[in-house]
Amino acid sequence: MLQTKKWRQYATFYAFVSPWLIIFIFLGLFPLLYGLYLSFTNFTGFNMNQLKFVGFSNYKTVFLDSESMYALGRTLLVTAINVPISLAIGLFLAVLLNLKIKGLSWWRTAFYIPSVVPVVSTVLMWKFIFSGDGLLNTLFDKLQLQPINWLGYEYATTALIVMLLWGAGGSLLINLAGLKGIPADLYEAAEIDGASPVRKFFTVTLPLMTHILFFNLIMGIIGSLQIYIQPILLSGKTLLDSPIKPNYLYLVHAFQQIFAFQRFGYGLALMWVLFIAILLLTVLVFYSSRFWVYYETDQEV
Amino acid sequence: MMVNAGINKPLLRVVVYGLLTVLTIIFVYPLFITMANSLNPLYSLSTLLPTAFEWENYKMAVTTIEFPEYLKNSLIICAISVPLTTLSSALAGFAFARLRAPGKKLLFVIITSTMMLPGIVTQIPTYILFHKMNFIDTFYPWLLWGIGGAPFFIFMYRQFFSTVPKELEEAARIDGCSTFRMYATIFMPLATPATWTTVIMLFQGTWGDFITPFMFLRDEHYPLATALATIGYHLPDNPNVILAQPSSAAAILFMIPTIAAFFFGQRYLVDGIAAGAVKG
Numbered sequence: 147m148l149q150t151k152k153w154r155q156y157a158t159f160y161a162f163v164s165p166w167l168i169i170f171i172f173l174g175l176f177p178l179l180y181g182l183y184l185s186f187t188n189f190t191g192f193n194m195n196q197l198k199f200v201g202f203s204n205y206k207t208v209f210l211d212s213e214s215m216y217a218l219g220r221t222l223l224v225t226a227i228n229v230p231i232s233l234a235i236g237l238f239l240a241v242l243l244n245l246k247i248k249g250l251s252w253w254r255t256a257f258y259i260p261s262v263v264p265v266v267s268t269v270l271m272w273k274f275i276f277s278g279d280g281l282l283n284t285l286f287d288k289l290q291l292q293p294i295n296w297l298g299y300e301y302a303t304t305a306l307i308v309m310l311l312w313g314a315g316g317s318l319l320i321n322l323a324g325l326k327g328i329p330a331d332l333y334e335a336a337e338i339d340g341a342s343p344v345r346k347f348f349t350v351t352l353p354l355m356t357h358i359l360f361f362n363l364i365m366g367i368i369g370s371l372q373i374y375i376q377p378i379l380l381s382g383k384t385l386l387d388s389p390i391k392p393n394y395l396y397l398v399h400a401f402q403q404i405f406a407f408q409r410f411g412y413g414l415a416l417m418w419v420l421f422i423a424i425l426l427l428t429v430l431v432f433y434s435s436r437f438w439v440y441y442e443t444d445q446e447v
Numbered sequence: 448m449m450v451n452a453g454i455n456k457p458l459l460r461v462v463v464y465g466l467l468t469v470l471t472i473i474f475v476y477p478l479f480i481t482m483a484n485s486l487n488p489l490y491s492l493s494t495l496l497p498t499a500f501e502w503e504n505y506k507m508a509v510t511t512i513e514f515p516e517y518l519k520n521s522l523i524i525c526a527i528s529v530p531l532t533t534l535s536s537a538l539a540g541f542a543f544a545r546l547r548a549p550g551k552k553l554l555f556v557i558i559t560s561t562m563m564l565p566g567i568v569t570q571i572p573t574y575i576l577f578h579k580m581n582f583i584d585t586f587y588p589w590l591l592w593g594i595g596g597a598p599f600f601i602f603m604y605r606q607f608f609s610t611v612p613k614e615l616e617e618a619a620r621i622d623g624c625s626t627f628r629m630y631a632t633i634f635m636p637l638a639t640p641a642t643w644t645t646v647i648m649l650f651q652g653t654w655g656d657f658i659t660p661f662m663f664l665r666d667e668h669y670p671l672a673t674a675l676a677t678i679g680y681h682l683p684d685n686p687n688v689i690l691a692q693p694s695s696a697a698a699i700l701f702m703i704p705t706i707a708a709f710f711f712g713q714r715y716l717v718d719g720i721a722a723g724a725v726k727g
Contacts, residue, residue, distance in 0.1 A: 155546055155547055155548065155626075156547075156548040156549065158542070158546055158626045158627075159542045159546040159547065159548035159551065160548060162538050162539060162541060162542035162546065162630075163538075163539045163542045163543070163554065165535045165538065165539070165594045165595060165596065166535060166536075166538075166539040166595055166596045166601065167554070168595075169591060169592070169594055169595025169596075170557070170561070170595060172576075172591075173569070173573060173576075173591060173592065173595060174561060174569060174595070176572075176576070177569040177570075177571075177572035177573040177576060178564075178568065178569050178572070180572040180575070180576075181568060181569060181571060181572040184571075184572065194575075239470065242463065242466065242467065242470075245463060247463065247464070247467070251713070253467050253471065255709075255710075255713070256470075256471040256474055256475050257470065257471070257474050258709075259474070259475070259478070259706065259709070260474055260477075260478075262651060262702075262705050262706055262708075262709040263478070263702045263705065263706070264651070264654060264655030264672060264701060264702055264705055265655055266655065266657055266672050266675045266676050266698075266701065267675075267698040267699070267701050267702040270675065270694060270695070270697070270698035271477055271478070271481045271695070271698055272477070274481070274484065274493065274691055274694070274695060275477060275480070275481075275493075277493075277691075279492050279493060280493050281477075281480050281484075281493045281495065284492070284493045284494070284495060285495060288495070312474070312477065315474060319716060319717055319720045320720055322717075323717070323720060368563060368565075372565050372567075375657075375658065375676070379676060383679055383681075383686075383689075384676075384677050384679075385657075385658075385661060385676055385677055397565075397567070400567075401567075404571065410571060413571070414568075414571060414572075417565065417567060417568045418568065420565060420568075421564065421565060421568050424563055424565065425560075425563065428563055
């Protein structure tokens with residue numbers, strides 16, 4: 147009797163997850179492994195019948211190709227600037243909104259709204275803001291400053307990062323929820339001890355927000371390494387245009403190789419390298435987290 | 448009792464509200480100025496404040512390209528994808544939270560690791576697969592992906608359903624409820640905030656996704672996102688002359704649904720994201 151009940155629960159579990167599981171096997175796992183296989187071949191999109199196994203040659207190209215290494219460098223640079231500043235802005239906005247202020251939902255909406263604007267609209271907007279006689283230069287002109295070629299060689303990456311930071315309020319809702327979760331008595335205790343607001347931030351707020359910051363950090367890194375559409379659309383007109391050199395990011399390179407040059411095998415190798423890099427980075431951040439992330443439950447156990 | 452009891456000090460209050468105002472201007476001004484410039488006369492230079500109200504630009508935005516057709520495609524894709532993905536994610540999330548079975552741990556590890564997988568890694572091999580199945584330039588792929596749910600939302604529903612007290616479940620079981628009925632009549636209604644969060648975020652994601660349609664559909668089946676990213680607004684006889692004002696108008700039109708969805712579901716989003724992420 148109990149035995150059948152147990153089996154029935156197992157069956158129910160698998161029945162409930164089967165839509166996901168079946169589709170995952172066919173449209174997740176299979177393409178993943180198939181792509182891995184193709185990355186070891188000379189696949190160019192049309193030569194399905196004469197595929198040749200080329201061993202690690204595509205992967206060697208990833209590391210020997212000066213373009214892909216350049217693109218990787220630029221991607222790491224953009225990530226290294228974009229992620230920490232985004233994190234800091236997101237936290238700062240949340241702390242500001244967590245003060246007892248009036249009209250919370252209005253301020254919150256103002257800071258959050260850029261992150262609900264679809265990326266195509268975002269790029270179209272900023273393209274005109276950055277353009278030669280666009281908003282920024284009009285503003286500079288009014289301030290008696292020299293106009294800047296924002297989308298030119300020197301400033302294109304700055305422009306890209308400014309545009310990305312405009313969406314920094316995206317972590318606001320999570321951060322606010324995290325701040326609400328900090329027990330008020332901790333602040334009271336700190337106050338009794340005579341702690342200044344700055345000290346309270348560093349001894350109470352920051353330690354108790356580390357798990358949220360950790361989540362934001364991982365998501366930020368993963369997202370930032372995968373940027374490709376913003377640079378393409380910022381300086382090009384169509385998805386197949388190559389962006390200006392300094393904004394030639396890693397996934398742009400992969401995208402170009404596949405869609406502009408039909409080098410599918412090589413493009414897939416590029417993507418697999420990225421995927422593995424993301425996995426390794428995530429593991430690294432996870433591992434390091436035990437040194438800097440504070441989990442309340444750890445102490446209860 | 449909050450972070451700062453000193454917010455009552457007048458000077459501090461001025462600083463805080465001043466800061467809030469400056470930050471609001473920084474975040475909202477790009478949107479405001481795009482709207483203002485979308486109403487400027489054609490070929491005019493950027494202005495820092497609104498100068499005119501040329502609604503004609505909006506008419507151009509929807510007539511220069513096949514806007515209604517692309518809009519229809521956007522709506523079809525969302526109508527297929529959003530409800531299916533939500534239902535399937537909720538079902539799987541429930542199973543992971545409340546049912547026991549061998550292999551569950553492994554499957555859950557798979558779910559969390561696919562959350563990290565760049566979508567584009569699987570898309571090219573998927574293209575080959577769909578090509579063999581004659582699914583290219585049809586909306587069937589979205590049907591299949593919809594049935595498969597989305598790892599992020601499966602995860603979110605699991606977090607949400609884990610918090611439901613066990614007593615509710617036991618009461619239902621004593622009444623002889625089947626698991627599915629219990630799920631449909633007790634758990635799903637409780638999950639309304641999570642469901643709204645999922646629907647809104649999925650809608651925003653699907654509405655804005657231009658790369659998947661770019662790969663799997665051809666021109667006349669493109670949704671707005673792909674059309675705006677690939678076709679754009681320029682003079683018919685000279686593609687180098689970009690029509691900045693109608694283009695801005697299109698950017699504004701295109702963002703209205705996602706912003707509206709945010710306003711509509713704001714209160715759910717705040718709770719839903721809190722429930723999903725903070726405990727994760």
